[in-house]
Amino acid sequence: MGSHRRPKPASRTRVTVLSATAAAVVALTSQAAQADPKPSKDEVKSKVDKLYDEAEQATEAANGAKEKQGQLEQQISQIQDKVARGQQELNTLRQGLGSMASAQYRSGGIDPSIALFLSSNPDDFLEKVSSLDQLSAHQTDALQKIQGKQRALAQERKEAQDKLKDLADTTKVLSDKKQEVQGKLSDAQKLLNSLTAQEKASLVADDARANRSTERPDLGKDVPASQVGAAALRAAETQLGKPYSYGKTGMASWDCSGLTGYAYAQAGVHLPRTSQEQATMGTRIGRSELKPGDLVLFFDDLHHIALYAGNNMVLHAPRTGTVVRYESMDNMPFQFGVRIG
Known part of the structure; x- marks a missing residue:
């Protein structure tokens, strides 16, 4: 049969430490309660009004971003249409030059300068050819038109890329601002939910009185x-x-x-x-x-x-x-x- 021993009484030191700890917890709880009292109805209303005001600030920023987004989308569409038309014109010019080359080939050979154009980067063609004396005036004009069209297309494509980057940045701003608005409204609702039913009813009554000013006052x-x-x-x-x-x-x-x-x-x-x-x-x-x-x-x-x-x-x-x-x-x-x- 096992022996039953009486628990050893806590030492004076241990009792003192526990008592001190309990007292500290009570003191901290009391301080916390004093430092963070439940806000009054007027304090909640003031904070809520401030959050609504900040939400409106963010909303106007979002409105601006949305308007810019629409403008950029329209500009990008116009540039892309312009690029598409320019590419068609470029293809037509190239086909014309190809027809020249075919005619020369059938007549006994192809001009080496046109061969160079057809087999290398057209953007660099005029710089690579040291002399255009061997080309006819019609061929020279065709080559210069192609080069000019290619340069214009390159610039328009770069403009479109820049606009697309602006659009991505603007879309992010719009998303961020929408989230900010929702965050402010959510915080405001949490504050309103902290009120008692009576306090909420009082605020609703205040808003109702203010909204009655839809009736025409003395103007x-x-x-x-x-x-x-x-x-x-x-x-x-x-x-x-x-x-x-x-x-x-x-x-x-x-x-x-x-x-x-x-x-x-x-x-x-x-x-x-x-x-x-x-x-x-x-x-x-x-x-x-x-x-x-x-x-x-x-x-x-x-x-x-x-x-x-x-x-x-x-x-x-x-x-x-x-x-x-x-x-x-x-x-x-x-x-x-x-x-x-």
């Missing part, structure tokens, strides 16, 4: 500076209440520059895709000069754009979770206005 008695501005503002007003969505140009949803671009298109004016590019159109004006229909730029990097509606109000597509609505200019950092037409 004062200012009149548009031009028929173009008036038509653009009327077109934008038809979109009131439609949701904001990154990268969208209508008709179901809009981002900021998508809305302004659409509005001016209805007035017969084509604007570039991004807010930064739209800022370069027309005449720059100050805040006191704004008239209904003028474009209004916000933030240092001009990543947000709106239409001036009158009485210090703008009509715009603000951000995720909102709709096209009127809003006070005081809610955003004004930079300058732009008058079109």
Whole structure:
């Protein structure tokens, strides 16, 4: 039968160490709780608004990359068509020179210079031939046309290769910016999910109150500076209440520059895709000069754009979770206005 021994009591030193360790864990936990408290509803809203703002910045960059992508694709297609036509012309010229060679062969021999052309790199032909005296004027002209066409084709092919590289770079920028937008939106959603049901309901109510500004407020008695501005503002007003969505140009949803671009298109004016590019159109004006229909730029990097509606109000597509609505200019950092037409 095995013996039963009473466990050896822990030494005073061991008890002291364990107690100290437990105390340290408690202290660290307490410090962590104090250092990282649960953010309040207002703090979450502030962080979420910042993330939405950063997402809009990335969206305008993505819009620019997408527009450039489309332009490059069109340019590459045009260059490739030009190369194809040039190659056909070159083939025709070569066939003509071949016919000359065949005729000379049948008549008793082929000119050594043409033989050299037909059997070596045509790009170097004229440099390799020390004298063209033995060629007829017609043959010389044909050879020079071929050489010129080959050089032109080589340049066009290089241009196409350069454009293809630009396209690859632009496509990567577009992909990166889209991922950045999604990352910002995901981070914002995580913050919103950290709120209690009551806090979420409060934020939803706040947004609902703001979105009710789709109703026409007091816009004062200012009149548009031009028929173009008036038509653009009327077109934008038809979109009131439609949701904001990154990268969208209508008709179901809009981002900021998508809305302004659409509005001016209805007035017969084509604007570039991004807010930064739209800022370069027309005449720059100050805040006191704004008239209904003028474009209004916000933030240092001009990543947000709106239409001036009158009485210090703008009509715009603000951000995720909102709709096209009127809003006070005081809610955003004004930079300058732009008058079109």
